[in-house]
Amino acid sequence: MSYHLKPNEPIDQEVKRIAREQVNKSIAELTDTDLDKHxxxxxxxxxxxxxxxLLRLVRPAIGDTYQVENRxxxxxxxxxxxxxDAEVLLETSQSLRKHAHKEVPSTYFHQIDALLRERQSVVMDEHEGRLTTTLIKLSDELRSARERIEDWVLEETSFSAIQGGFKKTYQRGCHMLQDVLEDGSDEVWHEWRKRTKYHGYHLxxxxxxxxxxxxxxxxxxDELGELLGDDHDLAVFEQTLHKYHKQFSNTKIIEKITCLCQKRRSQLQQRAIPLGTLIYAxxxxxxxxxLKIYWEVVSKPET
Known part of the structure; x- marks a missing residue:
């Protein structure tokens, strides 16, 4: 079994199956002694x-359950x-360094990475003491969530159960693309990224x-999602550096890295917009x- 619906099976049972499988896999991973906590x-x-x-795909059909379970x-x-977030900041710094060439001295990145590692250490110290207990408790909470899944009820059947959710998510992606073209703020780019991510899950x-x-x-x-994800990570990275700017003795560090961030983000965005325009055309x-025609063809019983 995997993360996809079978059109020739009852849609409500398929939704429950997929949700149950994801919960079961999560419980197995949380209790796997070979996996580290992170x-x-x-x-x-x-x-x-x-x-x-999955919940967003069947949102109109599942009623109030969506709000409860999604939350x-x-x-x-x-x-x-x-x-x-602490891990992603370090990963972003290492990725950005590959695009620095000779524009930014490597010593600047050494100082930034030292700051980010210190910040990560503080975060880990805050969570480390209770993380093991939290993960054990989470396994029990997931078992309760798995029981709730059996009570999920869809008010629609077949393709009508997913049409509203698919359309709304796709439509929001279309609207966010237009907002990006008109506005271009970090918040708008981030919202477009989220809508694109959900559209990817639905596919x-x-x-x-x-x-x-x-x-x-x-x-x-997936390609668009990576571009938007990298762009978002760089936006957060830049915001973090400005937040801790007083910890750098050399003001050129912030200036140089900010310029490099903006240059890299511009490259990512210039690739994302035409690709997104094609996807949301x-x-x-x-x-x-x-999609409804596809569904009807595939779900017909064989004769």
Whole structure:
């Protein structure tokens, strides 16, 4: 079993199956003695995002359950956001260094990495003492969440159960692209990234409708998601440096790194916009109509 719907099976049972599988995998990872605690946290956050993507796909059909469950998985994942954010900042610094060439002295990055490692150490010290206990407790909470899944009820059946959620997410992606073109603020770019991420989850869930076509589209979405993700990480990285600017004796460090960040972000954004324009070119009602035809063809019983 995996993260995709089977059109020839009852949609409500499929939604429960996928959610249950993600929870089971998360419990297994949290109790796996071969995984270190930070890998467990990383995997748990990924599982939560997948479940939230699934819930968003059936949002209109699942009613009030969406708000309850989406909030629960969102809040549980956010408990570990500080840990993950500290890791991403270091990863972003190392990635940015590859694009520095001779524009920024390597000693500047040494100082930045030292600051980020110190910050990561503080975060880890704050969480380390209770992290093991928290992960054990989380396993028990996931078992309760798994029991709740059995009570999920979808008010619609077949493609109608997912059409509203798919259309709304795709439509928001279209709107956010226009906002990016008109506004271009960090917040707008981040929102577009989130909508694109959810659209990617929905394509993964629906890939059985026509694998070659949907997988090709998903590859493009994944590429766009990486571009937007790298752009967001750089925005947070830059904000963090300005927050701690007083800890650098040489003001040129901030100036040089800021210029490099902005240059790299410009490159990423210039690649993201044309790709996103292609991905979101189709009108929401048209892409839904096309997917519905795929669904009806694939879900027909064989004669």
């Amino acid at each position: 890998e467990k946290v990383h995997q748990f956050r990924k599982r939560c995002k997948k479940i939230r993507g 629960w998985f969102r809040d549980k994942a956010s408990e570990f956001s500080e840990i993950r 993964r869930l629906l890939r059985n409708l026509w694998k070659p076509v949907i997988n090709a589209r998903r590859d493009e979405i 189709e009108k929401p009602k048209h892409i839904c109509r096309r």
